[in-house]
Amino acid sequence: MSDTITTSDIAAPQDAAALLHRFLRRLRDRRAAQSASRPQQPADANDEQRALTLADAAMSDCLGDDDWLRRPRQVAVVGPTQTGKSSVVNWMLGAPVAEVSPLAGFTIHPQGFARGGDIDAPWTDRLFPGRRRTPRAELSRDDLVAYSLEWVAGDGCDPDAAFQVVWDTPDFDSLAATSYGDAVLESIALADVIVLVLSKEKYSDLSVWRLLRLIEPLARPLVVCVNKLTPDSAQPVLRSVRERLSEFGGEYRGAPVVALSYLERASEYPPSAAELRRVVREQMEAVDRGARAPGACRLIRAHWDAWVAPIEAETAAQHAWRDVCAEAIRAALEAYERDFLNHPQRFDTFRRAVVELSQLLEPPRTAAVLGSVRWLA
Ligand SMILES: Nc1nc2c(ncn2[C@@H]2O[C@H](COP(=O)(O)OP(=O)(O)OP(=O)(O)O)[C@@H](O)[C@H]2O)c(=O)[nH]1
Ligand SMILES: [Mg+2]
Known part of the structure; x- marks a missing residue:
């Protein structure tokens, strides 16, 4: 089974239930790993972990074949x-x-x-x-x-x-x-x-x-x-x-x-x-065993917001970080263009440096030619 959770394979309600089950299991394992690295968790974090364990087991129970359902x-x-x-x-x-x-x-x-x-x-x-x-x-x-x-x-x-x-x-x-x-x-x-x-x-x-x-x-x-x-x-x-x-x-x-x-x-x-x-x-x-799936859904609904809130917060933080980086790069490029590329004295110094660098990097015979071409350009 692939590690990536997608909605593309959903053809029937049972597929959706299986997908939801996988998602819950991922959430549960993720939270368990986080609690292991941070043993001092607030009591309600522990409650949410227990709710995930129960929801995982309840969903697993709903996904049975006929033998299982007639147990x-x-x-x-x-x-x-x-x-x-x-x-x-x-x-x-x-x-x-x-x-x-x-x-x-x-x-x-x-x-x-x-x-x-x-x-x-x-x-x-x-x-x-x-x-x-x-x-x-x-x-x-x-x-x-x-x-x-x-x-x-x-x-x-x-x-x-x-x-x-x-x-x-x-x-x-x-x-x-x-x-x-x-x-x-x-x-x-x-x-x-x-x-x-x-x-x-x-x-x-x-x-x-x-x-x-x-x-x-x-x-x-x-x-x-x-x-x-x-x-x-x-x-x-x-x-x-x-x-x-x-x-x-x-x-x-x-x-x-x-x-x-x-x-x-x-x-x-x-x-x-x-x-x-x-x-x-x-x-x-x-x-009434038919009432078990709606029961599992009620449990999931009751905790859904608390379960996904940390993921939403992480996603929002990632987006905010991306925006900060994009802005920093834009500002740096602007400064570079203004202070070097478009600056009459510094650009000259900068061009010499580029030529010397390219001469160092290129084959000896072509370096001088390239240098003079670049210098004239
Ligand atoms: N005298 C007396 N002892 C009882 C009564 N009910 C339970 N016990 C005793 O209480 C103790 C615990 O009973 P268990 O049935 O083992 O309790 P449990 O809830 O399964 O306990 P854990 O497995 O440790 O969680 C045992 O020593 C029982 O004999 C009672 O009505 N009278
Ligand atoms: Mg006992």
Whole structure:
């Protein structure tokens, strides 16, 4: 594929989408290179970089073939660290498949668990472009550009398997998340339904509401799940979460909120897990994959001006520089003409110098002849 982006190959809307995707990828790589050379960036620059990563993944998702478009239904379980994402994955699947740990930032790769569909079918080739599919047991902290997908046998909690693949994802708020946070955005771009897991401690973190603002234009169905609620905290925390959601428009304003009470022993099964599965199933039934492309366009439109502003500023600076140079050359030529070419004494001195120079540069025999001709001219 050529490196130059042109509009000449656009024959169909799909071509235009592919071109836009390439442009976004270029923008993303360019900004990533700039941030690497300038580590101290303002927070909103980082937000724009994340928006580009999400838009890149969302566009990539829209450009699929038929296998990809007919892939099994996907749920992405996302949230800050230690809220219980991996636990929720297990409760949804009815099997302790995702590894749970009290260590913050424990899950660092997207890990898919499938209960339906063929996990070696062609649609899986397009999962997480740029990441290597790796057996879950071989996922390593030394290789963050990896993901896993495996088949699990559930215990029949959800026999109709309305959600066929559940993705456990890394956190987006821990110190180390800057090194693997893109995986969360890529998982969101892939998902049909997003389950946002909060907890009593982490429901009001800025990172949570920033992420929701970022993904809102995609309008993917959202289920908010508040984990580790104690009897005294449940009502006020749930009220606060609903109030914050009410500040959003569209889908997120009335997003379902499921409460999961704190378990004395983490190995127990929360009674409201069945409610969570019911709500996710309900959201899944209403999924319209045709709405994904307009969602990606809304996201791109929301950030377009901020993305292209630095390029426009650079182009304007280049034009201004060209104008300054052109003016400087024009002024220099004018001065040269006035002070040397058209100046009676200096022109004479100048002509001698030119003749001497040409004699030095030309073959010895012709130099004298040329000199006298030039002198007479
Ligand atoms: N006692 C108790 N522990 C819980 C409950 N829910 C989750 N935990 C514990 O909280 C810790 C974190 O749970 P995880 O499911 O691993 O959380 P996570 O969000 O996946 O964490 P990261 O992968 O680190 O981002 C684990 O030790 C769980 O056993 C609960 O309701 N009660
Ligand atoms: Mg985890």
